[in-house]
Amino acid sequence: MEIQQQFEQFLSQRGMKHTNERREIFRAILDMDAPFDVDKLLFYLKQQGEKTSKATIYRTLQLLLESGLLRTISLSPAAARDTLYSLCGKYRAYDHLVCTGCGKVRDIEKQQICLSCQTITKELGYKLESHSLRIFALCPECQAKGIKTC
Amino acid sequence: MEIQQQFEQFLSQRGMKHTNERREIFRAILDMDAPFDVDKLLFYLKQQGEKTSKATIYRTLQLLLESGLLRTISLSPAAARDTLYSLCGKYRAYDHLVCTGCGKVRDIEKQQICLSCQTITKELGYKLESHSLRIFALCPECQAKGIKTC
DNA sequence: ACTTATAATGAGAACGAGTCTCAATTGCAG
DNA sequence: CTGCAATTGAGACTCGTTCTCATTATAAGT
Ligand SMILES: [Mn+2]
Ligand SMILES: [Mn+2]
Ligand SMILES: [Zn+2]
Ligand SMILES: [Zn+2]
Numbered sequence: 001m002e003i004q005q006q007f008e009q010f011l012s013q014r015g016m017k018h019t020n021e022r023r024e025i026f027r028a029i030l031d032m033d034a035p036f037d038v039d040k041l042l043f044y045l046k047q048q049g050e051k052t053s054k055a056t057i058y059r060t061l062q063l064l065l066e067s068g069l070l071r072t073i074s075l076s077p078a079a080a081r082d083t084l085y086s087l088c089g090k091y092r093a094y095d096h097l098v099c100t101g102c103g104k105v106r107d108i109e110k111q112q113i114c115l116s117c118q119t120i121t122k123e124l125g126y127k128l129e130s131h132s133l134r135i136f137a138l139c140p141e142c143q144a145k146g147i148k149t150c
Numbered sequence: 151m152e153i154q155q156q157f158e159q160f161l162s163q164r165g166m167k168h169t170n171e172r173r174e175i176f177r178a179i180l181d182m183d184a185p186f187d188v189d190k191l192l193f194y195l196k197q198q199g200e201k202t203s204k205a206t207i208y209r210t211l212q213l214l215l216e217s218g219l220l221r222t223i224s225l226s227p228a229a230a231r232d233t234l235y236s237l238c239g240k241y242r243a244y245d246h247l248v249c250t251g252c253g254k255v256r257d258i259e260k261q262q263i264c265l266s267c268q269t270i271t272k273e274l275g276y277k278l279e280s281h282s283l284r285i286f287a288l289c290p291e292c293q294a295k296g297i298k299t300c
Numbered sequence: 301a302c303t304t305a306t307a308a309t310g311a312g313a314a315c316g317a318g319t320c321t322c323a324a325t326t327g328c329a330g
Numbered sequence: 331c332t333g334c335a336a337t338t339g340a341g342a343c344t345c346g347t348t349c350t351c352a353t354t355a356t357a358a359g360t
Contacts, residue, residue: 113266120258166336
């Protein structure tokens with residue numbers, strides 16, 4: 001099924017209206033070519049002549065999170081600002097390797113991580129839903145430059 | 151070495167002063183019996199008659215993070231509020247299993263996770279520093295109660 | 301189509317965690 | 331002790347996020 005239709009179906013299931021704003025916001029999200037924050041989305045919509053309000057964007061993002069179509073990304077263990085969002089499945093990996101020197105982020109795809117999560121939850125009788133792994137490490141370039149962290 | 155002395159040594163290495171405020175804040179952190187936020191720390195210190203300021207608490211927490219004695223915890227992938235802190239080593243695991251139903255958090259200790267992180271960073275020529283894994287799953291109790299998420 | 305009830309939106313005020321400023325205080329080297 | 335740079339406290343400030351409420355749009359019922 002088309003992803004737009006999945007959202008509309010989600011709205012219907014909840015007895016919510018299919019508004020023009022919800023459509024436009026979702027379309028803008030589909031246009032994003034990297035994880036985005038609210039500012040970026042708002043700017044993009046303004047550019048296109050939409051006068052969507054900040055409040056409606058936050059409300060729609062919340063709906064998309066609840067629908068399971070969108071997820072948040074937290075790259076830094078501290079960062080309590082500027083939430084990043086990404087469509088589920090748009091980028092293959094949910095796991096990230098973050099360079100503590102230059103901040104560069106790589107996606108990780110390691111079957112072993114998924115298997116470990118399955119093992120852990122199975123052993124404890126939990127029903128696995130998702131996971132998020134962040135590895136903090138110094139990239140080869142930063143090692144060469146002699147950048148130190150901590 | 152005593153952990154208090156490790157902090158004082160860190161301050162000395164940086165040529166920073168051993169102030170009463172830094173001592174009292176660290177003592178309060180040692181008294182915490184669970185991951186804490188700044189509010190809780192501030193309240194605890196007020197209770198004890200200390201009139202430490204919010205600014206100094208943030209400044210000292212930052213120093214403790216840099217010293218490697220303290221870490222932050224991010225349990226929810228969304229939460230952009232109220233950072234949680236915990237002494238390194240106070241709770242054994244850095245990885246958490248979070249119930250998406252009741253929010254209950256368990257520590258995870260799985261050697262396999264550490265090994266995977268080592269493998270991943272080694273393959274890419276990175277120098278591993280740390281990692282943080284959060285597994286989101288429904289606990290047995292919540293499954294029994296028929297609580298659904300998403 | 302038209303009406304109507306009500307869900308949704310927009311504008312901006314409010315909120316709150318975290319940061320910054322600067323005058324007053326404190327630690328500590330000499 | 332003294333002198334001075336480092337540190338602190340009070341509170342203003344920032345800015346991402348949430349809330350409020352008057353206005354507007356959706357969709358069910360006719
Ligand atoms: Mn931004
Ligand atoms: Mn709190
Ligand atoms: Zn790097
Ligand atoms: Zn549970």
